[in-house]
Amino acid sequence: MSQRTFSDYVADLDQFAGNLALTSRSFLKIERVTHHELRLRSYQTAHYLSASGVQRGDRVMVVATNSPEWVELLLGTLLIGAVLVPVDASSSAEVTMRFARETSPKIVFAGRNLHLDGADFATHFLDELGALVAGSPRTDPAFPLEQEWPAVIVFTSGTTADPKGVVLTHENILANVAGILARIDVGPDWRLLSVLPLSHMYEMSGSLSVLARGASIFYMPRVTPRAIVQSLGDYQINVMLAIPQLLSLMLERIQQTVQERGQAKLFQAALRIAGHLPFALRRVLFHSVLSQLGGHLRIVVTGGAPIPIDVATTWERMGVLMVQGYGLTETSPILSGNGLNDRRLDSAGRALDNVQLRIGEDGEIQAKGPSVFHGYWHDESATRAAFSEDGWFRTGDVGRLEDGWLFIQGRLKFVVVRSSGLKVFPEDVEVVAEKEPLIREICIVGLRDQKGESVLAVLVADGSDQVVNDAIARINARLEPFQHIDDWRRWPEGDFPRTRLLKVDRRQVEEWANTGGAVAPAKPGHFEAGEDPLVHVIRLSLDDPGAVINDSDRLADLGLDSLRRLTAISMLEEQLGISISDDVIAPETTVEELRRLAGEGSPAETALRAPRWPYWRWVRFVGNGLRETVLRGIVRIWVRVSVEGVEGLADFKGPALFIFNHSDDFDGPVVYHALPRKIRTRLAVATADDVLRDHKLLALLARVCFAGFSFARSEPYLPSLEYVGEMVDRGWNVLISPEGRLSTTGRLQPFKSGIGLLAVSLGVPVIPIKTIGLAGTVPLHAKWPKRRSRVTVRIGQPMCFGPRMNYDDVTEALYRAVEDL
Amino acid sequence: MIGIDLVSIGEFRRGLEIGGANLARRAFAEAAVPHREVEQLARTWAAKEAVHKPSDAPTHPLSGVMTSPDAPGLLLASLDEQRLAVSLSRTAEYVVAPVMRLEK
Missing domain, CATH: 3.40.50.12780 (ANL, N-terminal domain)
Structure with a gap:
């Protein structure tokens, strides 16, 4: 093996230096990391951890969803001989604290939703790792690693016992x-x-x-x-x-x-x-x-x-x-x-x-x-039991x-041993049973008695007891006699408890069957094939997996207050891609009505479904040509433009957001032509979605000549904001009016706070622009210019904002910048 | 005072966890979750609910209630033509938000 330690592994990433390694979408911004950059960031992370007091053998815990930072933290930790303790991001604070107590981490990197009260270790948000390591050297820490050193402690999912910390070198x-x-x-x-x-x-x-x-x-x-x-x-x-x-x-x-x-x-x-x-x-x-x-x-x-x-x-x-x-x-x-x-x-x-x-x-x-x-963390007896003599x-x-081919039959621990000594593998029975359509889920466990074990089927099934009995008889007919299901019971919830990888937690089911004990709640966030998704999300919203829900129930009577109603329809959108307007859901709405609304709901729009053809090279060639000749000529007939401040863009390097006051329907083309050619050849205009939808010819013109794209003027805004992020990621400048609507008074209207959010999230410069004297040239609802105008276009200095700034404050600052021009 | 709302921070956090970005977008217009703490969002939610409840439009989207910070513990809110003030206070578990009309 050529790579002995992770020092070798990280160094070897440069064999593919320019290849894309990691891509993630974090809110509005798309982040791309090459193999070369991953190597350097791993070195930076290693230096940062070292400077933070993390030494060889110290534990660093991470409790967050997957991201480039997660990988950088893994490699950075290993590069200095420290040990990463990864914990599933959906773990509760209680479970996380338990793992923390067992491993005593020096630092914990967590996701935004985790709150570790009373923790006695340093805690950082993982998404801030880039900012934390920014000042650290991008050089190989050259820490002398040994291949037998611990690298990670991973806790088992606990299908068979309490989680144990597996130490891997x-x-x-x-x-x-x-x-x-x-x-x-x-x-x-x-x-x-x-x-x-x-x-x-x-x-x-x-x-x-x-x-x-x-x-x-x-x-x-x-x-x-x-x-x-x-x-x-x-x-x-x-x-x-x-x-x-x-x-x-x-x-x-x-x-x-x-x-x-x-x-x-x-x-x-x-x-x-x-x-x-x-x-x-x-x-x-x-x-x-x-x-x-x-x-x-x-x-x-x-x-x-x-x-x-x-x-x-x-x-x-x-x-x-x-x-x-x-x-x-x-x-x-x-x-x-x-x-x-x-x-x-x-x-x-x-x-x-x-x-x-x-x-x-x-x-x-x-x-x-x-x-x-080689062993479990601080558990010698479990380690001994894990190995043969x-x-x-x-x-x-x-x-x-x-x-040489391996065939898996099941977990030894869950083999049902009959009094005759014959062994039944639960998986063998389950494979046959799953062919019965009315059985949604099945878990075979051994029911213990004084003589031995009998085969019990625990079911999530539709239909009456008689119907299930008939199904069991059909299943038994397809099994060997010694494999026959002896008895069955219904699981009291809509799904079995599951592990992190969604395997049925057989241990819990077996315990329940043999003791009649309490049932642990199902893990939120997943629904299984065949389950009614509406009932599933209502139960989750109520935090009551066993709630009985009938179609005639009113949402208020079920206990769905406004927060839970909104949670339910948000989950439907997330899980099924169905968008239901929240203004049609009321406390009196019944489950049946909600089901009908879900059925009628439009597929949730996503920014990435927007047409790509306006950005094809030949479309841009034709569009740029038309705009610079015909359209520029038309603009000049009606508007005489003088531009101020354009010299501030001499050293401009895009992409950037260009924002302007929306005083006239002609201002888009006017501002467009006021900008230098190098900018406008890669400038896309955010155009009101209703305009693009209702005026086909105008839409074609906007898309071809101005690289226009649809931007929502009302809820939901997020897909439009995401699309701006997508455009910026592809190197496009974006021209946008933060007022959202044409000002009928000539006064600057309050900016939508989405512009502040874009500026903060995307981290690109924002250039404020103000048109003066244009209002009334093409008034609201007019199809053609009503008068000729002399217009001044003032271009301000690029403004940059840090990632941690309050976007309301940024929105306000941008408003003032345009107003003061 | 024209309305009041009480929000459990724990319950609100759970709603955000399982409702995800869609819930935040529906409630706060611009999906501000990545930039704001849960407690802060719970305060804003309480303010919006308090403003929204006594309004004539019981199913008006909450995102239609606009809020902006004023003094510490005080939010200015608007719904349609109304301007309102919301006084916010909290315990470890709850946020309480009484709302007052400023002018017609």
Whole structure:
């Protein structure tokens, strides 16, 4: 292995110096980091941590969603021999404090929503890491690292016991990266969408592997099904690391859409045909389906749980390669995996080249190799129990090896052992049971009695008890006699408790079945395929997973006050992409009415769906030509313009926001032509959405000649603000009137605070401009100029604002700047 | 005094966590979450609710209530043509916002 420690790993990033490494969208701003920049920022972070008193072996905790800063913190921490303790961003403050007490971090980097009361360590917001390290050297700290030093402490998800801190060394992680890369030929053209938390080793090692080969990773501000589908297209994603649940959910959405379009039979026929076609032709056959997923997705690497064979087969027949792997946090995490050209959908693949696997007593999978951990954090007895006497790691999973291929059967701990001694693997029964449509979720557990265990099915199911009994009989008919379900019970909530990777927390279900104990609340934020999403969001809004909700219930009677009503419709928008106006939801609104409104709701608009063609090179060539000749001539007929202050833009380097007072419908073209040519050839005009929508010819003219784009004058504003961010990111200057509407009095109207938000969030200069003498040339609602005017256009000095400034204050400052011109 | 509202900061924080940026955008017009603390947003929410409740339009979007800071603990608010003042005070868990009309 060429990389012994992370010092080598970070230095090697420069092999792909100019390649894009990390991209994230943080509110309005898109951030891109190259491999070279990632290396330098990691060095800066290392120096900063060192200067903050973090020494070799000290712990640095991170509790935040994925971002470039997260990766920089990981690498920076490891570069000085410190240990990163990643905690899932959705963890409660209580859980986080528990992990903090166990690991005593020197510094905690957290997301904005986390409040750690009474903490006795330094806390920073992770999104401020860039500002914190800004003054630190961008040179290799050259700290002498040893490969056996601890690198991270990752807490297990606790499906089988309380979370334990898994200590992984530099060698463990880098050995796994090397093993993964030997199995899967990652290329620099890979564009990976990050959907799993970096606090999980599956995502962390996967990310490190991808970066090691010069590929790119894209982060979303919020991981929802809608955001994933949108990002697949926006970022031209061709690879995903995903858990089976996500793939099942996406597939179900596809099948629903096909059903709604009346193409179910055609879809099934195409799937059958595709089984006989090479991959390239499958992608042609399913072009319309794949294009809804962006059209570029080619490879999905799955892990975290076995993928149902029918789900994997359907994806493969649509032309998306499914590569399944297997591992545990303790093994950094991958032990076995399929290759791109050597794979079986029913297997977890072969052992990685640097991993040895064997099947031990009771069929347990055991592993050896440099990626296997050495012990749990401060837990010697658990460490001893994790290894066999001859030093093999006991995975706790049961499986079999056939010609080197690994087949997983389930967790040893959850095997149901009948009084006869016969063993039933819950997963074997569940795979059969899941084919019953009325069973939405099933978890097989052992029900203990004095003789042994019997097979209990815990269900989330529709229908009466008799209907479920009939379904159980059908399932049993497909099972071996010793596997038969002996009894069943309904789970009292809409979904089972789940781990971070959405696996059913079998331990909790088993405890419930055997003790009748209390049920832990379901984790918010996810709904499963088949669940009524409206009921789901209402329950979440009420913070009551077991709430009984009928269609005739009024929202007020359910306990949905104004905050909870708004929370519910915001979640519907986020999860389903359905926009419902909040002014039609009242306390008296019933669930049935809300369901109807959701059905009628328009798909939530997103900025990135705006047309791209106005920015094509040849359209700009034609548009610029028309504007500089015909339109410029027309403007000169009606307006004689004198420009003041243009010399202040002599050294101007864009992109920037240009703001002006909106005193006349002619002011856009006038201001446009008052600016120097080098600016206006890359100047896009924010144009009122209603104008572009209602006046087709004007819209065409605005888009072609002025690179115009739609900007909302009323709610929702956010997509428009995001689009301005997108334009600035692409290097465009943006011309915008912060008043929002034409001033009918000639006086400057208050600015919408969105302009302050843009200035602060985007961090680009804002140039104030004022037109004097133009009002009345093309008055409101006039189609043609009413008089000739002499106009003065005054251009102010560029204004810059810091990222932490209050945007209301910035809005006010910009207002004063325009007014004072 | 024409209205009053009491907001639990903990409940408001949870609403923001699960309602996400969409909730903030609907309530505060410009999705200010990344730039403001939860307590600050809870204060603004309480002010908007207090102004909104006695208005004639029970389903008026909250983002239609505009607020701006005045003195510490005091917000100026406007809804349609009305100008109002909201006095804000808080305990560890709650924000209370009584609202007074300044002029017609």
